[in-house]
Amino acid sequence: MARIEYADPATLDGLSAKAFKNAPPINIFRMLAHTGPLFGRFMQFGGGILSETEIDPELRELAILRVGHLSGAAYEVQQHETISRQMKMREALIEAARTGDVTDLSETEAQVIAYADDVVNNVKASDATFHPLLEKLGPRQLQELTITIGFYMLVSRYLETFEVDLEPGEVPDLANMTRTK
Secondary structure, three states: OOOOOOOOHHHOOHHHHHHHHHOOOOHHHHHHHHHOHHHHHHHHHHHHHHHOOOOOHHHHHHHHHHHHHHHOOHHHHHHHHHHHHHOOOOHHHHHHHHHOOOOOOOHHHHHHHHHHHHHHHHOOOOHHHHHHHHHHHHHHHHHHHHHHHHHHHHHHHHHHHOOOOOOOOOOOOHHHHHHHO
């Protein structure tokens, strides 16, 4: 059970009301609605990560799932495993995000797992994980990956701190919702 009550949509105004109206009907957004104008900014930033970056969407989701697992954030993992499956991502990637076993992954996919592990566990990526990905992804996509990892570390910690409840039943088609916004 959530540590505080979810926001009442009738009490929202301004950016918070607008963001809530445009958000998928899931508990993280019902909780975030308490943050007033920050809710709208959070949605803009998160939406930008999901729809305005150049990084391959499967590499992005692989990193998000790995962060969720490393953070012990069940809600984050559930939502992004659903998104990953809606995107038709290979089960081997979803499993690798869970276990860290990169045996069945491409070199780049394995490097993304190692990089996410390094950033989550050590704050600063080591040369051993940074430089190989820089060569493959280039400066922009490596920065996008790093920002994605950091954002989802924030999301995971938020979800766990406020004990946001998992939704019962079917999760909305979030993959299509993030592409259309």
